Amino acid sequence: MRTPFRSRRTVLTGGAAALVLTLTISPAAGAGTDAAPRQSGSLVLVGGGLKDDNTQVYGEIIERAGGTKARIGVITASSVPASQDPYAGDPDKCSNSECNGEYYSKVFKRHGAADAQWIPIDLDHISNADADAVVRQVNSMSGFFFGGGDQSRYLTTLLNGAAHTDSKVLAAIRAKLAAGAVVAGSSAGAQITAGTDMVTGGESYEGLRDGSSPGYFEDATRLGYEPEGGFGFLRSGLIDTHTGAYGREGRAMRLAADTGHDRVYALEENTALVVEHPGGPRERVRVLGPRGVAVFDLRRARVQGEASARGTAGRHGTWSLSGVRYDYLTDGDRYDPRLRLTLPAAGKRPLAPLSTTPVPANTDVFYSVANPAGVPYSFLTTARALAATRAQRTAEATTYEDGPRFTVTFAKTPGFTTWSGDGATPQTLTGMSIVVAGR
Incomplete structure (x- = not known):
């Protein structure tokens, strides 16, 4: 789900004398350097839209939780509580933490879990996050699933205010993960596993135009983030969800x-990023499901624009980003965060582009909410069209909005490879270069 609170823009002005600078992003500043405990367990993070018949993803969670002995604790505190749901008494219409918890519990049991139980924590039951009885319930589980909604409610219910310290229940879940349990989540449930600077909302165009600011905000288009982050289970990169479906690249x-x-790590819907040993030197990831996961690598990225410092925005039209490496992983592909290496799944082979058809024009690369004729997965569509043709080495796509208009340049730089399982269709992409420039 889209979160209802978004970031307020910050615009710096300074006329003709405004400072323009170039920032080179250093790996030392990245999330991969955050201090994090090594984990023996694993994460299964879904980009939202998890369908109840997705046997791949549900089966993976259950298998990692013990197979036929799996006991899944379902946490849905990101949903509104029953007291705020006008349909709380109607099982066919309700959409609150308790009825959502019941829904996921039934789905997990239907997929073969020995047991699945709602962990009774939400905005109506915040005190349960420190209740010994609920801690005992958590300790009896072998896996956990965080549902979607608004990740700010997870911060409110499971962390201790401004101190950002664990409640007893979250501490117990963290200990279970360290000991080998699986922690899964979808949409907000995946976002909340992030480390510092967890995204809180926003649209691509307004984010590029105005920059990001810390906080949660009413305007759904404003790019916001929580500096302290979420639960910090995955720190080797930022996490975003619903990526292609909402044009969030x-x-x-x-x-x-x-x-x-x-x-x-930009996660697509109904598809999981499976993370082994998160936080340690042996951390590895794998993609599971019908769509994919994009990895944007900014090690060599360069930002040009006015006052590119943390939490500030560039002047309209002056901001640009170059030197981004774009990999797109699909089912079965693996990725080594330490080596920054994508390993296509067994059976996939490099695909030599044979088409001579030019890449189709794309005037809405981020699937703008302002464009009624927009098409989801627009960014990926252009990338794959470029991969499939030998007629072009580069392709340009633009934003729907033009105040300013941003141009995205896709390039097949040396080392770029597209991989296919059927020998004809581009599926996995490795080493494509991305430039975003406002004009």
Whole structure:
């Protein structure tokens, strides 16, 4: 789900004398350097839109939780509580933490879990996050699933205010992960596993135009983030969700550039990023599901624009980002965060582009909410069209909005490879170069 609170823009002015600078993002500033405990367990993070018949993803969670002995604790505190749901008494219409918890519990049991139980924590039951009885319930589980909604409610219910310290329940879940349990989540449930600078909302165009600011805000278009982050289970990169479905590639790159992170995992719907040993030197990831996960690597990225410092915005039209490496992983592909290496799945082979058809024009690269004729997965569509043709080495796509208009340049630089499982269709992309420039 889209979160209802978004960031307020910050615009710096200074006339003709305004400072213009170039920022080179250093790996030392990235999320991969955050201090994090090594984990023996694993994460299964879904980009939202998890369908109840996705046997791949549900099966993976259950298998990692013990297979036929799996006991799944379902946390849905990101949903509104029953007291705020006008349909709380109607099982066919309700959409609150308790009925959502019941829904996921039934789905997990249907997919083969021995047991699945709602963990009774939400805005109506915040005190349960420190209740010994609920801690005992958590300790009896072998896996956990965080549902979607608004990740700010997870911060409110499971962390201790401004101190950002664990409640007893969150501390117990963290200990279970360290001991080998699986922690899964979808949409807000995946976002909340992030480390510092967790995204809180926003659209790509407004984010590129105005930059990011810390906080939660009413305007759904404003790019915001929580500096203290979420639960910090995954720190090797920022996390974004619903990426292609909502056209969030632009906001993902802008937030990473603004906050000094050098990697983003951009998750697609109904598809999981499976993370082994998060936080340690053996951390590895794998993609599971019908769509994919984009990895934006900003190690060598350069930002040009007015006052590119953390939490500030560039003057309209002056901001640009170059030197971003774009990999797109699909089902079965693996990625080594330490080596920054994509390993296509067994059975996929490099695909030599044979088409001579030019890349189709794209005037809405981030699937703008202002464009009623917009098409989801627009960014990926252009990238794959470029990969499939031998007629072009580069392709340009633009934003729907033009005040200013941003141009995205895709380039097949040396080392770029597209991989295919069927020998005809571009599926996995490695080493494509991305430039975003406002004009």
